[in-house]
Amino acid sequence: MQKVRVRLAGREHALEASVDPTGSSLMYEGVQQNIEELQYDTVVSGTVYGTLLNFKGALAKMGEEVYQDPYKKPPEAPVLYIKPRNTLTSHNRPVPLPEGSDTLQAGPTLGVVIGRTASKVQKEHALDYVLGYTVVNDVTVPHESVFRPAVKHRARDGFCPIGPWIVEKDCLGSPDDLTIRCWVNGRLVQENTTRSLVRNVRQLIADVTEFMTLNEGDTLLVGVAEDPPLIKAGDRVRIHVEGVGILENAVVPEAELSAVKGGRS
Amino acid sequence: MKKARVVYAGAVHEAFEASDGLLKLQDGRIVNENDVQWLTPFEPRTVFALGLNYADHASELAFNAPEEPLVFLKGPNTFVGHRGESERPDGVTFMHYECELAVVIGRTARNVKKEDAYDVVAGYTIANDYAFRDLLENYYRPNLRVKNRDYCTPLGPWFTDAEDVDDPMNLQLRTYVNGELTQEGTTANMIFDIPGLIEYLSSFMTLGEGDVILTGTPKGTVNVEPGDEVVTEIEGLGRLTSTVTGKKVTAGE
Numbered sequence: 384m385q386k387v388r389v390r391l392a393g394r395e396h397a398l399e400a401s402v403d404p405t406g407s408s409l410m411y412e413g414v415q416q417n418i419e420e421l422q423y424d425t426v427v428s429g430t431v432y433g434t435l436l437n438f439k440g441a442l443a444k445m446g447e448e449v450y451q452d453p454y455k456k457p458p459e460a461p462v463l464y465i466k467p468r469n470t471l472t473s474h475n476r477p478v479p480l481p482e483g484s485d486t487l488q489a490g491p492t493l494g495v496v497i498g499r500t501a502s503k504v505q506k507e508h509a510l511d512y513v514l515g516y517t518v519v520n521d522v523t524v525p526h527e528s529v530f531r532p533a534v535k536h537r538a539r540d541g542f543c544p545i546g547p548w549i550v551e552k553d554c555l556g557s558p559d560d561l562t563i564r565c566w567v568n569g570r571l572v573q574e575n576t577t578r579s580l581v582r583n584v585r586q587l588i589a590d591v592t593e594f595m596t597l598n599e600g601d602t603l604l605v606g607v608a609e610d611p612p613l614i615k616a617g618d619r620v621r622i623h624v625e626g627v628g629i630l631e632n633a634v635v636p637e638a639e640l641s642a643v644k645g646g647r648s
Numbered sequence: 649m650k651k652a653r654v655v656y657a658g659a660v661h662e663a664f665e666a667s668d669g670l671l672k673l674q675d676g677r678i679v680n681e682n683d684v685q686w687l688t689p690f691e692p693r694t695v696f697a698l699g700l701n702y703a704d705h706a707s708e709l710a711f712n713a714p715e716e717p718l719v720f721l722k723g724p725n726t727f728v729g730h731r732g733e734s735e736r737p738d739g740v741t742f743m744h745y746e747c748e749l750a751v752v753i754g755r756t757a758r759n760v761k762k763e764d765a766y767d768v769v770a771g772y773t774i775a776n777d778y779a780f781r782d783l784l785e786n787y788y789r790p791n792l793r794v795k796n797r798d799y800c801t802p803l804g805p806w807f808t809d810a811e812d813v814d815d816p817m818n819l820q821l822r823t824y825v826n827g828e829l830t831q832e833g834t835t836a837n838m839i840f841d842i843p844g845l846i847e848y849l850s851s852f853m854t855l856g857e858g859d860v861i862l863t864g865t866p867k868g869t870v871n872v873e874p875g876d877e878v879v880t881e882i883e884g885l886g887r888l889t890s891t892v893t894g895k896k897v898t899a900g901e
Binding site: 430432435436453454455456458459460461462463464465467468469470481502529530531532533534535538539540594595596597598601 | 693694696718719720721722723724725726737758783785786787788789790791792793796797798852853854855856
């Protein structure tokens with residue numbers, strides 16, 4: 384049994400639940416339900432921070448470029464960006480494909496959910512500040528240059544599916560050797576592990592909280608590995624983080640989604 | 649109307665302007681403004697900030713004016729109220745203030761056209777978007793280590809209703825360091841104006857109530873040191889005071 388925090392659709396608050404060992408049913412408030420028969424809302428409540436170039440392979444892919452203009456040298460501090468409120472969505476909800484785009488880039492990653500105020504935390508104590516872990520798809524419009532902030536690429540509506548739940552820290556052991564796998568339409572397209580991080584979870588928390596406080600409910604994404612899959616309308620993206628869960632979302636053209644929304648109002 | 653959030657006698661209150669140096673709390677009590685702690689006038693949701701949105705500031709930093717708005721985001725940890733403190737980290741050789749008009753969004757908005765943009769604006773306040781040039785790196789620049797440090801974005805003192813600001817694109821901005829005028833400009837010189845920014849942002853994402861756009865700063869950003877008092881002022885909106893803290897380093901050390 385795994386202890387999780389989950390926010391069921393329509394509920395104001397997250398609730399504590401447990402997932403059976405096969406990962407197929409959720410038990411909460413004395414009832415047992417098939418996981419795929421439930422609808423979920425975004426379980427994280429705070430600010431979501433993404434980390435750029437935190438997989439060794441992703442950094443290596445830049446090659447000599449990091450020494451050239453406009454970058455001039457490799458990054459020294461963690462390079463963060465914000466996935467704002469409008470991007471947050473949950474398991475089984477559509478990822479909108481913006482009009483005028485035909486391809487997006489999926490961003491399979493581990494989300495570290497903060498459990499208490501973390502400021503200038505030392506590496507050895509970093510995990511004391513963690514509530515648990517979740518699965519995240521940090522979607523972006525593909526972009527070559529990482530010189531300027533990529534708000535237009537990364538901060539679009541529905542570009543950050545998270546969930547379905549937060550697995551409590553104690554159920555997981557170490558976050559330093561978790562396999563992250565991504566399938567598109569059933570085909571395995573990316574596989575990596577948190578062993579390959581430039582900064583592991585502890586180091587990342589220490590280096591980030593050196594200059595900014597992370598609050599309860601804030602979520603730090605550990606980064607996306609090299610060669611993330613490109614996705615198109617109709618694709619189903621399934622991400623599994625070992626010991627944490629499975630997050631699945633389909634890419635749906637934005638126009639189709641607003642048609643549905645218009646029909647409801 | 650101008651509205652603030654203050655702490656007085658152990659509780660958070662809404663406060664309004666009364667006569668000189670006095671505030672009126674929402675329960676009618678009149679208090680001296682020196683007896684309150686000023687919070688940010690509201691809790692900001694998604695906060696956008698603009699880089700290089702005044703041509704004179706862009707050239708001051710040796711950059712060409714951007715062809716598309718240079719936007720970055722800020723988290724809630726970085727905001728601090730009027731009369732707050734912002735820390736200059738040890739070892740930094742250049743910290744500068746940035747006096748900016750902050751536009752507060754009043755409702756959910758997507759695909760807003762320029763001509764309708766002011767319909768979604770609830771009001772305005774002042775921001776001081778401090779920067780630390782030494783900490784800039786060339787990845788998603790300016791990055792959060794420069795622009796999202798704790799308590800390094802003073803915001804306030806007041807939220808001013810949009811209807812009380814006749815022309816937000818024609819306001820004088822001034823910054824004073826220890827009483828001396830060091831920065832002066834006008835919002836008329838923004839490269840991307842408020843309607844243009846709202847159209848741009850809402851063209852790719854949904855804006856919501858409480859979102860804020862910090863619209864950039866004009867020329868005149870000079871270095872500030874621990875102990876300096878920095879006042880960023882915008883015509884009709886008020887004066888936002890901030891104190892720089894940190895370890896004082898004497899020249900030559």
